[in-house]
Amino acid sequence: MDIDYDSQQSKWSIGLFECGGNPSTFFITWGMPCVTFGQIAEVVDEGKHSCFAHGLFYNILMTVSCQWLYACTFRRKLRAMFGLPSAPCNDCCVHLCCHSCALCQEHAELKYRGFDPCNGWIGLPKAHPLMPPSMERF
Template sequence: MDNQQQDTITLHNQQQQDITMQNQLQQEHQSQDPRHPEHEWQSSLFNCAPCGTCLLSSFLPCILIGRTSGRMRDPSMETFEEFNSECLAFCGIQCLTGCGWIYSMMKRGEIRDRYGIKGSDCEDCAVSFCCSCCAMIQQDKEVKWRTAGLAPITQGYQSQKEGLQMPAPMMQPEHQPEHQDHRPMQQPPMQQPPI
């Protein structure tokens, strides 16, 4: 087998490995893609424990919504404030229109999308309207479970000091007839313009 055939076989094997790796990466990406949810809620809709969370959802649901949203932003709860923007938004919507369940439904959809939980917008609507307290408890417990042990995201984009590093292209050696000269071509010297 000559060198050209070996190079062709090597190139073919490399292409097959690249295709296999691309397929694996696509499968991994699809499993993490919210459009392809795989997960279930970690607790039942009607599991209203712990008692403190149950009381919050019944009497001060705005604080529970704010706490759940705050935990999504900062899992360590270091920067959490009881009366944050989500708490005030829910409270305002509930007091002015009586439709706080719509805000809860939107947050439920956000949680499902972020964590790849099975469900639909119609289910979110029905659960949030009919069992608003239970839905908020389930959402809070889900976010607490999913973010356990995670640190807050405190730093934004960090620029790289070295810039983008590209590997040198791999060149296939070309077969040249033996009678050709192997010296590199010389370029003419550049002339400087007169000043």
């Protein structure tokens, strides 16, 4: 399935409060948000850090209730990747007020755009311009 990224850049694929659309993502996010966040962050930062590293740092920030600040930076990067609007309000407000819903929305957006956050950076679609270069054997 070929995805035309340019034609899909005007709005989010699901609304902020449609977090129940994918039950497995919903339950994982509500029970262990570090997992969903780690998956999102690994793809958004193009594999620079692993899902585990992002999730661990997220958990450390949870101890002082600042994980939403870290997550809002990745929402901003995700929006920039796809030209998405800052809706219904700015990224930090979204994560402060509706953190789990924001994570579900971001996870769904990556899936809609052809990524598989569960597989991390290596799960990128073959034709995506952000795909890391393949190492061919000679």
